[in-house]
Amino acid sequence: METVLRSARKTVVIGPDKPTVLIGERINPTGKKRLAAALAEGNLDIVRQEAEAQVEAGADVLDVNVGAAGIDEVDLLPKAVKLVAETVDVPLCVDSANPNALRAALALYRELVPNGKPLVNSVNGEAASMERVLPLVAEFHTAVIGLAMDEQGIPPTAEGRLAVARRIVERAEAMGIPREDVVIDCLALTVGADSRAGLVTLDAIRMVREELGVNMTLGASNVSFGLPERETINWAFLAMAIQRGVNCPIVDVAKVRPAVLATDLLLGRDEYAMRYLKDYKKRLKAAQAK
Amino acid sequence: METVLRSARKTVVIGPDKPTVLIGERINPTGKKRLAAALAEGNLDIVRQEAEAQVEAGADVLDVNVGAAGIDEVDLLPKAVKLVAETVDVPLCVDSANPNALRAALALYRELVPNGKPLVNSVNGEAASMERVLPLVAEFHTAVIGLAMDEQGIPPTAEGRLAVARRIVERAEAMGIPREDVVIDCLALTVGADSRAGLVTLDAIRMVREELGVNMTLGASNVSFGLPERETINWAFLAMAIQRGVNCPIVDVAKVRPAVLATDLLLGRDEYAMRYLKDYKKRLKAAQAK
Numbered sequence: 001m002e003t004v005l006r007s008a009r010k011t012v013v014i015g016p017d018k019p020t021v022l023i024g025e026r027i028n029p030t031g032k033k034r035l036a037a038a039l040a041e042g043n044l045d046i047v048r049q050e051a052e053a054q055v056e057a058g059a060d061v062l063d064v065n066v067g068a069a070g071i072d073e074v075d076l077l078p079k080a081v082k083l084v085a086e087t088v089d090v091p092l093c094v095d096s097a098n099p100n101a102l103r104a105a106l107a108l109y110r111e112l113v114p115n116g117k118p119l120v121n122s123v124n125g126e127a128a129s130m131e132r133v134l135p136l137v138a139e140f141h142t143a144v145i146g147l148a149m150d151e152q153g154i155p156p157t158a159e160g161r162l163a164v165a166r167r168i169v170e171r172a173e174a175m176g177i178p179r180e181d182v183v184i185d186c187l188a189l190t191v192g193a194d195s196r197a198g199l200v201t202l203d204a205i206r207m208v209r210e211e212l213g214v215n216m217t218l219g220a221s222n223v224s225f226g227l228p229e230r231e232t233i234n235w236a237f238l239a240m241a242i243q244r245g246v247n248c249p250i251v252d253v254a255k256v257r258p259a260v261l262a263t264d265l266l267l268g269r270d271e272y273a274m275r276y277l278k279d280y281k282k283r284l285k286a287a288q289a290k
Numbered sequence: 291m292e293t294v295l296r297s298a299r300k301t302v303v304i305g306p307d308k309p310t311v312l313i314g315e316r317i318n319p320t321g322k323k324r325l326a327a328a329l330a331e332g333n334l335d336i337v338r339q340e341a342e343a344q345v346e347a348g349a350d351v352l353d354v355n356v357g358a359a360g361i362d363e364v365d366l367l368p369k370a371v372k373l374v375a376e377t378v379d380v381p382l383c384v385d386s387a388n389p390n391a392l393r394a395a396l397a398l399y400r401e402l403v404p405n406g407k408p409l410v411n412s413v414n415g416e417a418a419s420m421e422r423v424l425p426l427v428a429e430f431h432t433a434v435i436g437l438a439m440d441e442q443g444i445p446p447t448a449e450g451r452l453a454v455a456r457r458i459v460e461r462a463e464a465m466g467i468p469r470e471d472v473v474i475d476c477l478a479l480t481v482g483a484d485s486r487a488g489l490v491t492l493d494a495i496r497m498v499r500e501e502l503g504v505n506m507t508l509g510a511s512n513v514s515f516g517l518p519e520r521e522t523i524n525w526a527f528l529a530m531a532i533q534r535g536v537n538c539p540i541v542d543v544a545k546v547r548p549a550v551l552a553t554d555l556l557l558g559r560d561e562y563a564m565r566y567l568k569d570y571k572k573r574l575k576a577a578q579a580k
Contacts, residue, residue, distance in 0.1 A: 191555050195563055198556030202533070223556065227563060228570045233552040235522075236529040240556060243492070243530045262523040265481050266488030266513065266530060273485055273517060280518045 001180045003143050003215045003248075005061060005091035006117040012060050012091050014183065014215045014248045019269050020260050021248040023093055023119075023217065024059030026050045027084065029068040036068040039076065044083050055088040057254035058279065062088065063121060064105075065095035073101035078108040085112055093145075093250075095121035099132040106140040119143045119183065121250075123172075125150030125164035130171050137172070143181040144172070145217055148204065154187050158203035161186050165208050183248060184208050185217045188237070192226035202240055209245030216246045220256075235259040243267065258283070291470045293433050293505045293538075295351060295381035296407040302350050302381050304473065304505045304538045309554050309565065311538040312547060313383055313409075313507065314349030316340045317374065319358040326358040329366065337370050338377050345378045347544035348569065352378065353411060354395075355385035363391035368398040375402055383435070383540075385411035389422040396430040409433045409473065411540075413462075415440030415454035420461050427462070433471040434462070435507055438494065444477050448493035451476050455498050473538060474498050475507045478527070482516035492530055499535030506536045510546075525549040533557065548573075 002015035014021045027050050029036035035046050051062055064084050066076045073096050081094060094105045102120060109118060122145040123133040137144040146168035148154070148161035155161050165184045172182045186204040189197040201223070205216060223237045224230035238249060238256060242263045249260075261276045270276055292305035304311045317340050319326035325336050341352055354374050356366045363386050371384060384395045392410060399408055412435040413423040427434040436458035438444070438451035445451045455474045462472045476494040479487040491513070495506060508531050514523035528539060528546060532553045539550075551566045560566055 192563060195555065195561050196558045199558035202556070227566070228574075229548060229552075232525075232548050233556065233566075235525060236549055236552040237556050239526040239529040240533045240553070243533060258519060258522050259526055262519075262526040263530070265485065266492070266523065266527050268486045268489035271485050273482060276517070276523075284518075 001213050001215065003180050003183055004117060005119055005143060006115060007085070007089050007091045008113045008116065009089050010091060016209075016215075016245070016247065017269060018247065019264050019275065020242055020246075021060045022058060022253050022257060022260060023061040023063050023248055023250040024050075024054035024057075024253045025063055025219070025221075025250045026054055026252060027063060027080070028065040028095065029071075030065070039066050039068060040070050042076065044080055047080050047083055048087050051084045051087045054253050055090055058257045059090060059253040061091045061093050061119065061248070063093040063095050063250055065121070067096055067098070067101075073098045074104050077101040077105040081105045081109050082112060085109065091116070091118060093119040093121050094142075099136065102133065102136055106136060106142065110140060117142060119145060121145045122147050122185065123168060124148075125167050127151070130168065134172055134175050134177060137181070138175050138177050143183060144177070145183050145185055146172070147185050148187050148208075154189065156200070158200050158207055161200075161204040162207040162211060165204075165212060165214075169212055169214060179212070179214060183215050183217050184212070185219065188218060188220055188223040190225035190227070191223055191233070198223055198237060202244055205241055205244040205246055215248060218246045218249045220249050220251060231255060239263045291503050291505065293470050293473055294407060295409055295433060296405060297375070297379050297381045298403045298406060299379050300381060306499075306505075306535070306537065307559060308537065309559050310532055310536075310550050311350045312348060312543050312550060313351040313353050313538055313540040314340075314344035314347075314543045315353055315509070315511075315540045316344055316542060317353060317370070318355040318385065319361075320355070329356050329358060330360045332366065334370055334373050338373055341374045341377045344543050345380055348547045349380060349543040351381045351383050351409065351538070353383040353385050353540055355411070357386055357388070357391075363388045364394050367391040367395040371395045371399050372402060375399065381406070381408060383409040383411050384432075389426065392423065392426055396426060396432065400430060407432060409435060411435045412437050412475065413458060414438075415457050417441070420458065424462055424465050424467060427471070428465050428467050433473060434467070435473050435475055436462070437475050438477050444479065446490070448490050448497055451490075451494040452497040452501060455494075455502060455504075459502055459504060469502075469504060473505050473507050474502070475509065478508060478510055478513040480515035480517070481513055481523070488513055488527060492534055495531055495534040495536055505538060508536045508539045510539050510541060521545060529553045
């Protein structure tokens with residue numbers, strides 16, 4: 001099952017046994033004071049810089065989120081999407097909890113890139129979320145991230161998350177959205193608070209792959225929140241999650257790309273280790289240039 | 291299914307869902323010129339240093355191998371085993387391709403530690419190997435590592451490696467060696483030479499776990515031979531291999547322990563992240579003391 005995303009000139013295909021697609025997470029003011037303050041003033045300079053830096057670091061898709069206190073997303077999200085689309089040529093992941101902001105951004109993006117196909121971030125299993133977001137996905141022919149949570153929050157068991165994912169996929173299909181355009185996020189909670197949290201997510205990923213067959217994303221860095229040496233945990237988690245079926249994680253690309261390329265290599269997705277070696281040489285050259 | 295190893299005062303239990311047991315690989319002259327030269331002169335100082343350093347770094351079991359050109363293993367292996375047993379108190383993995391050296395070392399170890407139970411490294415699927423090594427395992431009531439290779443070499447497919455592992459387990463059982471005392475190594479070849487090599491090993495691990503249910507070791511670092519930034523590859527490989535069932539890899543403990551502890555934490559094997567945090571604080575303190 002393949003999820004196809006498109007920008008003006010680039011097509012990205014997400015699918016099992018294909019190289020892992022990296023969605024860059026850094027255009028998002030959550031936990032970033034400087035970016036939040038700039039966005040509140042309508043200043044998109046950092047957005048442009050982050051777009052360029054992430055694509056340079058190897059991002060295949062860019063998430064664009066401008067949601068923070070005091071920001072009118074309906075106004076700002078389309079502007080940010082336009083800027084990113086004009087700055088770099090990768091497919092976009094349009095990210096907002098506000099359906100009106102999503103609509104405005106998707107409408108503008110369709111004008112700018114008539115043949116484009118973005119990813120919408122996100123719908124979840126709440127009836128209200130599905131009612132508001134899935135019609136946009138159907139209307140604009142986008143793909144969509146479905147979060148495995150609902151009115152009761154994030155299910156504590158893998159079976160519970162699978163049940164929510166199943167509900168989202170079924171509702172999408174009932175609305176004419178093909179299953180391959182639903183990308184499930186099984187959600188990672190920190191193992192710092194609950195030492196079963198990683199296992200629950202990994203088990204949910206396996207179940208969703210086996211039962212629903214859909215592609216999967218993951219905001220993998222949450223898993224290490226509150227613990228030291230987070231990258232060690234994040235790398236191990238990504239490797240295991242990719243082995244079980246995650247194929248388009250949302251990540252800090254510069255930090256995790258070497259580990260993801262190593263994982264792809266070990267899973268037989270990198271003929272002659274060409275991607276791994278090319279990335280290594282590129283980083284080596286960049287380090288020497290400094 | 292649990293494999294129990296014992297030194298004079300320590301018992302190590304290898305089993306599914308238990309914390310990963312780390313077998314320290316560094317007492318082995320292969321590729322270590324200085325150690326090989328010292329051993330050829332009968333000098334065991336480095337052996338003592340490596341024993342202490344690896345246990346300090348968190349090794350649960352120590353592999354002891356003195357095999358190199360010009361070395362009489364029948365004479366030297368018992369001496370090295372005695373020295374390590376007197377230096378540190380962890381179970382040993384007695385490692386030689388020479389059955390006479392294994393016999394001499396196991397006999398001496400039984401005298402020194404009558405209640406001890408070492409691991410023998412290794413038998414493989416060749417008829418000659420099973421005929422020479424398994425009687426020792428039965429006689430000395432040890433556990434044994436079974437390498438998934440035979441007269442034809444290392445099978446190129448996962449199914450082939452499973453078949454060899456099955457043969458070793460069945461032959462051991464026929465000789466009265468309980469299945470839980472056979473620890474299979476599915477063998478890792480470098481992805482630098484064959485980009486399917488990692489996947490074949492990972493698939494074999496899954497099959498051996500599912501069909502035979504035995505515990506598994508892995509000499510994981512081979513997988514990155516000839517490639518740059520080997521640790522990135524080794525960490526990802528270990529995480530995926532542990533997720534699939536490897537539970538006592540043979541490793542350079544100081545290099546991989548943080549990644550293995552992170553993997554255990556993510557797999558729900560580290561209540562309250564206590565092992566992960568304790569190890570972090572210990573390394574932090576050691577770094578500050580320098």
